[in-house]
Amino acid sequence: MDVPAKIKVGEFEIALLSDGLWRNDGGCMFGVAPRELWQREHPADDRNRIRLNLTCPLIMRGGAAVVVDTGIGNRLSSVERKIFDHGEGWLPDGLKALGMEPGDVTHVVLSHLHFDHCGGLVRRRPSGVLEAAFPRARVMVQRGELEIARGTRNERLRAAYRHIEECLAPLENALEPLDGDTELMSGVDIRVTGGHTHDHQIVAVRADGGGCFVHLADIVPTRSHMKGPWNQAYDLDALRTMEAKADYLGRAAAGGWWVSFAHDDRVLAAQVRNDRGRLVLDESIAMPALERGRG
Numbered sequence: 001m002d003v004p005a006k007i008k009v010g011e012f013e014i015a016l017l018s019d020g021l022w023r024n025d026g027g028c029m030f031g032v033a034p035r036e037l038w039q040r041e042h043p044a045d046d047r048n049r050i051r052l053n054l055t056c057p058l059i060m061r062g063g064a065a066v067v068v069d070t071g072i073g074n075r076l077s078s079v080e081r082k083i084f085d086h087g088e089g090w091l092p093d094g095l096k097a098l099g100m101e102p103g104d105v106t107h108v109v110l111s112h113l114h115f116d117h118c119g120g121l122v123r124r125r126p127s128g129v130l131e132a133a134f135p136r137a138r139v140m141v142q143r144g145e146l147e148i149a150r151g152t153r154n155e156r157l158r159a160a161y162r163h164i165e166e167c168l169a170p171l172e173n174a175l176e177p178l179d180g181d182t183e184l185m186s187g188v189d190i191r192v193t194g195g196h197t198h199d200h201q202i203v204a205v206r207a208d209g210g211g212c213f214v215h216l217a218d219i220v221p222t223r224s225h226m227k228g229p230w231n232q233a234y235d236l237d238a239l240r241t242m243e244a245k246a247d248y249l250g251r252a253a254a255g256g257w258w259v260s261f262a263h264d265d266r267v268l269a270a271q272v273r274n275d276r277g278r279l280v281l282d283e284s285i286a287m288p289a290l291e292r293g294r295g
């Protein structure tokens with residue numbers, strides 16, 4: 001595996017890890033945007049699926065190593081692996097390529113508890129047993145997200161969160177529910193956005209001397225979602241997603257921030273620029289090794 005690309009933000013180094021490429025229904029990914037428009041940049045296969053990534057930024061300073069979201073991991077059944085075209089999960093390989101081990105990860109921040117963000121919390125061993133993938137990490141998620149994921153009786157939400165008991169069972173003691181916006185450490189902020197899920201959260205890193213990096217998770221999952229009305233059909237409150245997106249992307253364009261895209265198959269992260277009222281990518285970091293295809 002190639003050494004993951006890194007961004008410097010002040011004292012922080014941010015490595016853009018990926019848990020691999022996968023596929024999901026294009027219509028679900030773009031909501032009310034017509035296929036005629038989204039398929040230009042995101043061609044669908046014969047099952048209407050588009051290629052996506054699982055970007056998991058690793059934020060490092062001193063001994064701190066914070067992973068934001070964990071991808072799908074290796075716990076899916078063989079049927080699910082075919083549906084989503086995802087294999088073993090690349091996160092452990094990415095850490096290894098950086099000269100790190102899973103035990104070096106000090107924190108995991110989960111934007112929300114859908115399977116493509118929390119699946120990599122656990123690793124399935126050859127025996128079939130699931131273990132914590134990052135044995136020393138404190139795992140942070142909004143309390144509201146946890147409560148809804150575990151307690152909802154709504155059919156749609158129950159389906160969306162059907163994976164979580166398996167993902168959370170091996171790390172009950174590591175879980176740290178958060179109540180709203182939280183400063184994880186100096187320079188690293190967790191902010192609740194809502195929108196995609198009721199308590200969806202994002203992570204922002206800011207340097208003392210200026211410079212900022214933000215992982216907007218499922219608020220702006222691909223470069224195409226920078227367009228206001230292009231939101232996922234999964235979003236519980238698409239109008240809230242639009243507000244959060246306009247706010248963060250506006251500040252990112254004004255301040256030259258780095259923005260990473262949770263699911264873009266080509267661009268891991270980019271600086272965005274306002275080009276006569278339209279947000280466009282400036283300097284960007286490409287997803288390497290696309291030819292590996294199905295991970």
Ligand SMILES: [Zn+2]
Binds near residue numbers: 218221262263
């Ligand atoms: Zn997602």
